[in-house]
Amino acid sequence: MTEEKKLEIVEKTAREWLKDRGVTIDDIAELVYFLQAKYHPELDLAECKENVERVLSKREVQNAILTGIQLDVLTEQGKLAQPLLDIIKRDEGLYGVDEIIALSIINVYGSIGFTNYGYIDKQKPGILEKLNDKSSGFCHTFLDDIVGAIAAAASSRLAHSLAYKE
Numbered sequence: 803m804t805e806e807k808k809l810e811i812v813e814k815t816a817r818e819w820l821k822d823r824g825v826t827i828d829d830i831a832e833l834v835y836f837l838q839a840k841y842h843p844e845l846d847l848a849e850c851k852e853n854v855e856r857v858l859s860k861r862e863v864q865n866a867i868l869t870g871i872q873l874d875v876l877t878e879q880g881k882l883a884q885p886l887l888d889i890i891k892r893d894e895g896l897y898g899v900d901e902i903i904a905l906s907i908i909n910v911y912g913s914i915g916f917t918n919y920g921y922i923d924k925q926k927p928g929i930l931e932k933l934n935d936k937s938s939g940f941c942h943t944f945l946d947d948i949v950g951a952i953a954a955a956a957s958s959r960l961a962h963s964l965a966y967k968e
């Protein structure tokens with residue numbers, strides 16, 4: 803398989819898995835809007851979406867999506883060994899590896915992403931609230947942090963690009 807073909811498959815799969823797990827580009831764009839609208843009154847959802855698309859085109863981000871979702875799914879299927887299975891299933895606060903994977907996404911666009919990520923992780927608007935609903939029967943221990951991190955990275959990207967324009 804050529805290197806180019808492999809890249810394509812990674813991106814395509816990462817996007818498919820996000821969708822399969824109930825997360826759309828629009829959902830993430832809405833989080834970006836939530837984070838940035840107060841600073842940029844002219845901002846529209848289309849611009850948020852464009853920035854989410856650019857973040858999703860990064861290989862580091864695709865790798866994080868694949869790894870995180872795979873662990874969530876294997877947890878649902880009971881296919882991980884103990885004690886890891888229960889730790890991820892319970893989304894234990896002291897585990898923290900889900901946040902570390904999220905940081906690999908935020909790092910792509912520099913440090914202002916950290917603030918955005920911390921804020922959105924506390925507020926849990928929109929899709930993040932849904933992903934955190936433990937009564938759904940799904941395990942989104944990794945996915946909630948990944949989605950928050952993609953939104954935070956897209957917000958940083960957007961803020962940088964608007965700062966140039968203004």
Ligand code: MG
Nearest residue numbers: 900943944947
């Ligand atoms: Mg988590």
